[in-house]
Amino acid sequence: ETGVTQTPRHLVMGMTNKKSLKCEQHLGHNAMYWYKQSAKKPLELMFVYSLEERVENNSVPSRFSPECPNSSHLFLHLHTLQPEDSALYLCASSQALGPGRGRYEQYFGPGTRLTVT
């Protein structure tokens, strides 16, 4: 868990709010990920940034908007969310050598527990 930090750890927001989740990795990696973990569902890959380019967008609704200003930071901007978006949002990082290439091991942050009311 160490090496990847996420803030805030807990977030409660109304359906009309706008908020952002932040992730920072201190491992010198150059690929970063957002995952969604809902109860009783497998971990879902949302977005992948490799070498600061978005290389994966798994049909995520536009109310989720990622931003990767540099290889160490990743944001997930949230707006007009739905109650079913309540979940644990996990950030991860890994070492990429190019699109689809690199080390497979991913390092995860502790997650942000999001509740949409």
Place this chain on the structure above:
Amino acid sequence: SQQGEEDPQALSIQEGENATMNCSYKTSINNLQWYRQNSGRGLVHLILIRSNEREKHSGRLRVTLDTSKKSSSLLITASRAADTASYFCATGPGAQKLVFGQGTRLTINP
């Protein structure tokens, strides 16, 4: 889908006993990984086994891979209360696109 599926979904054993979890997947893989997740926390990488390896050890962990059966197992020996967690296998069509199973919830009873 290349999704790994863990079995059993839940496992409860006494401290000191061995715990075995299994993972099955559907397509050819380059490698398979196991991760641990403590309740409500991030995942921790445990071990990676490549498709040309049959067995790998790391401390009290032993992972086997049978590519002919498209399955892997994770054995935790001499379990401890701190091993209580969910365990996931993950496979990927490539780096940067891992697919996780639903996990096995392991409970170690004192």
